Amino acid sequence: MDIIDESIVRIDPLPGSLHKDMRGKLAMLRLDLLHPIISGNKWYKLKYSMEAARQRHLDTLLSFGGAWSNHLIALAAAAKQHHLRSVGMVRGLQGHALTPVLRHCKELGMELHFLSRAEYDLKEDAGFIDQLQNRYGPFYLVPEGGANEQGRQGAEDIASLIPTEYTHVCISVGTGTTMAGLRSALAPGVQLLGFAPMKGGAYLAETILPYLKTGHTANWRIFDRWHLGGFGKYNEELIAFMNEFYTDTGVPLDLVYTGKMMMAVSALLEIGYFPNGAQVLCIHTGGLTGNASIAERLRFPTPGLSNLP
Numbered sequence: 001m002d003i004i005d006e007s008i009v010r011i012d013p014l015p016g017s018l019h020k021d022m023r024g025k026l027a028m029l030r031l032d033l034l035h036p037i038i039s040g041n042k043w044y045k046l047k048y049s050m051e052a053a054r055q056r057h058l059d060t061l062l063s064f065g066g067a068w069s070n071h072l073i074a075l076a077a078a079a080k081q082h083h084l085r086s087v088g089m090v091r092g093l094q095g096h097a098l099t100p101v102l103r104h105c106k107e108l109g110m111e112l113h114f115l116s117r118a119e120y121d122l123k124e125d126a127g128f129i130d131q132l133q134n135r136y137g138p139f140y141l142v143p144e145g146g147a148n149e150q151g152r153q154g155a156e157d158i159a160s161l162i163p164t165e166y167t168h169v170c171i172s173v174g175t176g177t178t179m180a181g182l183r184s185a186l187a188p189g190v191q192l193l194g195f196a197p198m199k200g201g202a203y204l205a206e207t208i209l210p211y212l213k214t215g216h217t218a219n220w221r222i223f224d225r226w227h228l229g230g231f232g233k234y235n236e237e238l239i240a241f242m243n244e245f246y247t248d249t250g251v252p253l254d255l256v257y258t259g260k261m262m263m264a265v266s267a268l269l270e271i272g273y274f275p276n277g278a279q280v281l282c283i284h285t286g287g288l289t290g291n292a293s294i295a296e297r298l299r300f301p302t303p304g305l306s307n308l309p
C-alpha cells in the first residue's frame, strides 16, 4: 500500500518574465508537493527499497547520511508511515548539538548512531556492516543517498511524468542516482542537464555513466559552476534569488539543491543557452526541510519542522 499519493505531482508553467528571450516554454515538475518531508526524488529513490525490504521480511531500514541529510529524514518518515523501524548512521556529529533535521528524524522514531568521519568511510565495508547487523539485528541496508538499483529504478518512474513535448530536462544532482535513472528512462533525444551543488561536481559524470542503459548514453551533461563555494554553502545572492523566485512564481526552492539549480538555469537563459522553441522542464526535487538553517530569512515557510520544540 502506498500512502504517498503520486497523482498529486503536477507541472507548473513558470512566468514568461523568467525566460523572455527564449521563444519556448519553461515549467517545473513539482515533486516537492508529494509530502512535506518524504519529498521530491527521495520518495522515488526509497519506494523500491522499502518493497525489497518487505519481500525479504526485514522490518528495519538502516542508512547513512550527514547532519542535514534530506535522505535520512525522508527515510525516517517513510519508514514510520510503513511501520518499519529505521536506523540512521550520522557522519561526524559526535559531541555536537543535533540539527533540526536530526531532531525531527528522532521524533519520527529513527535510532541515531553517530560515527566519526573515519568510521563513516567504512559505510560500504562488509566487516563493518556485519558489526552493525550484530548490534541492530537484521536490516535492509539503503546506501547513503539512496544510491542503489532500487533508487535508480524509482527515478525511472519520474520520467513517466514528463510529457514528450519537453526538449530539455533540468535536475539537481547529489549522488547521481536520480539522474542515472532519468537518463535511462527518458527518450534518448531529450537533453538532460544536471546541476551539481558541490565543488568539482564534474566527477559525477563518471559515477553516472556505468548505470546508463544502452541507447541512452548521449544528450546529458553536468554543470558544476554554480556551487557557491561548496556543498551546503550559500551566499546573500542565493537567498535573495530564492525569495524573488518565490515572489515571481509561488514556488519555494531549497537552499542546497534546487535554489542553486534555478540560479544556474536563469543564468543559462540569460546567455541564450537554450535554442528558440526549447521546452524546458525543471524538476523540483524537494528538500525544503533543509531550509531550517535559514528559515527566518525566507519569505516562505519551511515545511515539516514547525512542530519542533
Ligand SMILES: *Cc1c(COP(=O)(O)O)cnc(C)c1O
Binding pocket: 040, 041, 042, 070, 071, 145, 172, 173, 174, 175, 176, 177, 178, 179, 254, 257, 258, 285, 286, 287, 288
Ligand atoms: C537528494 C537530493 C538531490 C540529489 O539526488 P541524487 O539522486 O542523490 O542525485 C537533488 N535535490 C534534492 C532536493 C535532494 O534532496
